[in-house]
Amino acid sequence: VPALTLSPSCPCRVSSVLNRDVKQFGKKHMFDGSEETCWNSDQGVCQWVTLDFPRTVKVSQLHIQFQGGFSSRLCTLEGCRAGEELVKVSALYPQDINAMQRFQVEETLLDKLKITFENSTDFFGRIVVYHLGVLGERL
Numbered sequence: 001v002p003a004l005t006l007s008p009s010c011p012c013r014v015s016s017v018l019n020r021d022v023k024q025f026g027k028k029h030m031f032d033g034s035e036e037t038c039w040n041s042d043q044g045v046c047q048w049v050t051l052d053f054p055r056t057v058k059v060s061q062l063h064i065q066f067q068g069g070f071s072s073r074l075c076t077l078e079g080c081r082a083g084e085e086l087v088k089v090s091a092l093y094p095q096d097i098n099a100m101q102r103f104q105v106e107e108t109l110l111d112k113l114k115i116t117f118e119n120s121t122d123f124f125g126r127i128v129v130y131h132l133g134v135l136g137e138r139l
Contacts, residue, residue, distance in 0.1 A: 003060050003135035007031060011052045016042035018126070030132040038067065039132075041117075043124035047072075048116040049132065056081065056139045060107050062092065062115070063133035065100045070128035072117035079110035086114055096121045100131060109139070 008031040018025045018040040027049070029037035041047040062077070071094055078086040089110075092103045113134060117127045 004138060005133050006053060006057050006059070006136050006138065007051055007132060007134040010054055013050045013052075014039060014041065015047045015049075016044065018042050030129050033131075035130065038128050038130045040070075041125075041127040043122075043126050045120075045125050046116055046118055047120070047125065047127045048114055049129075050112065050114045051134060052112050053110065053138075056109055056111050057136050058107050058109055058139060059089075059105050059113060059134055059136040061133075061135040062103045062105055063100060063131065063135065064094065064103075064129060065131040066094065066096070066098070067128035067130065068096055068098045068121075070120070070122045070126050071096045072127055073119040073121060074117075076116045076118055077105060078114045078116070079108055080112050081109065082111040086112070089113075107136070 014027045025040035075092040077089040
């Protein structure tokens with residue numbers, strides 16, 4: 001079964017938006033497929049994104065494209081089933097580059113996924129994401 005892109009169809013929350021300017025830097029820009037737009041977090045440690053899937057999914061891959069200089073050296077993935085507490089699923093170690101990066105994730109059944117950007121390459125802790133894709137199967 002080919003993996004589906006799970007992320008654009010589900011509710012998403014982010015830790016912050018630069019200057020609260022959601023029109024220019026909001027979370028929707030991670031999923032619009034445009035090379036010109038991005039989610040830009042405000043400054044501060046441990047920015048994050050959560051995805052609430054409408055029904056249980058089996059996550060298999062994470063695709064992420066940062067802006068070099070505003071990436072995360074460590075991304076912690078946590079997830080849970082409905083009504084449960086978040087548990088750590090895996091740790092990813094992206095490079096500080098502009099290119100799309102693809103990570104295999106240990107297949108896990110989830111209703112919610114939280115991606116925490118723990119170690120920003122930006123002095124102020126800002127994260128810039130041009131594209132975020134979570135791939136897997138809807139169950």
